[in-house]
Amino acid sequence: MNAWGKLAIGVAAMVASVPAAAQTVQGTEPETIMTALREAGYRAALSKDNVGDPVIKSGAAGVDFSVLFYNCTEHKDCKTIQFYAGFVKKGRSLDTMNKWNAEHRFGRAYLDDEKDPRIEMDLDLDKGGMSSALFKANIATWESLLGDFQKAIDF
Structure with missing residues (x-):
C-alpha cells in the first residue's frame, strides 16, 4: 500500500472515532450548545x-443574550432553542x-408589554440536531442581527 492509501485509512479512522455528539449540536444535550458557543469564542x-x-x-x-430551550419533555430532551435579547x-x-x-429575514423584533424592544431567532434542533459548523454559522447570523438591531433602536 502506498503512502496515500495509508494516509486515507488513517484519516478515515480518526473521523470514525469522533463521537457523533461531538459533531452535532442538539437541544436534548445543552452541553453541545455550550461547547459550540465556546468554540466560536462566546461565553x-x-x-x-x-x-x-x-x-x-x-x-x-x-449585548447579553440568552439561549432559551423549548418543546422540552420534563425540562429536558428539548427540541428547539431560541436566541433572545431584550433592551430597556x-x-x-x-x-x-x-x-x-x-x-x-432571520430575526424577529417586537415591543414587550412595557414597550421595550426585544429580538429573537429560533432554531429547530429536532430529529438529530445540526452540525457544529451550521450552528456556528447561525451564531454569526445572530450576532449580525444583534448589531443591526442595536443600530435600529439607538437614537
Missing part, C-alpha cells in the same frame, strides 16, 4: 429558567419594529 453559562427548563447565558455584539429603551415605536422585521 456560555448553563442554568435553568423559572419553569425549570435549561437556559444558557451568553453575549455578542456587546423606552420610546421605540411599532413602526421601527415593523421596518426592522421587513428588512431582516
Whole structure:
C-alpha cells in the first residue's frame, strides 16, 4: 500500500472515532450548545429558567443574550432553542419594529408589554440536531442581527 492509501485509512479512522455528539449540536444535550458557543469564542453559562427548563447565558455584539430551550419533555430532551435579547429603551415605536422585521429575514423584533424592544431567532434542533459548523454559522447570523438591531433602536 502506498503512502496515500495509508494516509486515507488513517484519516478515515480518526473521523470514525469522533463521537457523533461531538459533531452535532442538539437541544436534548445543552452541553453541545455550550461547547459550540465556546468554540466560536462566546461565553456560555448553563442554568435553568423559572419553569425549570435549561437556559444558557451568553453575549455578542456587546449585548447579553440568552439561549432559551423549548418543546422540552420534563425540562429536558428539548427540541428547539431560541436566541433572545431584550433592551430597556423606552420610546421605540411599532413602526421601527415593523421596518426592522421587513428588512431582516432571520430575526424577529417586537415591543414587550412595557414597550421595550426585544429580538429573537429560533432554531429547530429536532430529529438529530445540526452540525457544529451550521450552528456556528447561525451564531454569526445572530450576532449580525444583534448589531443591526442595536443600530435600529439607538437614537
